[in-house]
Amino acid sequence: MVELICSPSFTLLLITIALKMNFNNLSDMIPLDLASEVLSLLETHHLPKKHLLHREGRICRHIYLIQKGVARTFFYKEGKDITVHIAAEGELITAIDSVISLKRSRYNVELLEDSEVHALSYQALHSLLEKHPHYEKYMRLILEQLYAEGADRIEEFLFYSAKERYDNLMNNKPGLLNRVNLGHIASYLGITQETLSRIRKSP
Amino acid sequence: MVELICSPSFTLLLITIALKMNFNNLSDMIPLDLASEVLSLLETHHLPKKHLLHREGRICRHIYLIQKGVARTFFYKEGKDITVHIAAEGELITAIDSVISLKRSRYNVELLEDSEVHALSYQALHSLLEKHPHYEKYMRLILEQLYAEGADRIEEFLFYSAKERYDNLMNNKPGLLNRVNLGHIASYLGITQETLSRIRKSP
DNA sequence: TACATTCTTTGACATTTGTCAAAAGGCAGG
């Protein structure tokens, strides 16, 4: 039993990585020593709603794992804020335009509820990989999975109407509706709040 | 001088990888032995316009590097074909929904000109990485870059109008216009051919 | 060159989505 030998965070990390990879059998995929090493790098924080995990204009040096709560990545376009990513329990969030390239970010990362998050320094992760190159394989597997997910989201915009995109989101992440403002969900879907409101009414 | 010690394909591969990573100094980034090993895995083919590098319903087991020519990934939605990716010289193309997961693909990969392509077996690449785990790092760097590119394309749909997306494409890949049917470009931008035609007229 | 085929543009109109303004609803703090 994984639970018996792991702290809650450790278990969560294992599960998170496993989910990202769509595998059922954890122990087959992720070696315990990797999970353990990564765990030792995490810093856990309890933070209030509206706290910014990352602020635009700065270089983002962390990846955040949501233990409890919800967060979104957004930025401003002509005064309006646009949500590009939403993450809940067990998911990862960061300023993707900065953490890899180390350029200044256009994004903000904001908590939408009082939350508990684990911060993973990207630099520390790199050092870990430097020290144990055999872990690189798992990073690659996770990135392959993330890349495929990104491709799916692009597909959504190419073939699905706003209503279909909303329906898909509801099927894939029910529950999100009750926790995230419809305005944020609308911009995440690439539409206005008014249009989303009307879509929700229609049969 | 890289050219002096490399075959054209070898040079191309180096440059391709380097471009994907947005780095200027090739030798700093990609070790020659890796490039050389990958080169040994490539199978070069000369193929005619309209040839399908990959057909939907099958499992895709290769990544293709375009040496000369243009290719697109597309699939059918309600009878119409929709282009999801376009690659020209020095770029990579594959059925991304299949090559990682080994599921049956919804995509076709089609040549738009008589082309010369290098096929890289994903299995062979995995074996290579298995044998030389220290290469994993470079795979990860490439994937990180690809992931960030995907995030940029999602952003395009979130904040830019059809006209702005067209203008961006023209700025980033001029030349594509003369080689790819406007119908394919339209679906790649997520609009109809008629709308693209009108956008091109407008000031 | 002439023909057939494919690609691109145009027109008329329908549908979807956006914009602006205001009203209605929900929730937290006093």
Added chain:
DNA sequence: CCTGCCTTTTGACAAATGTCAAAGAATGTA
């Protein structure tokens, strides 16, 4: 419980994009 703030819905209208049909342009082939 009231008040004020934030969220969500609604209405009227504008703008963007899609659909269908047809004409025009370009291209390849006999």
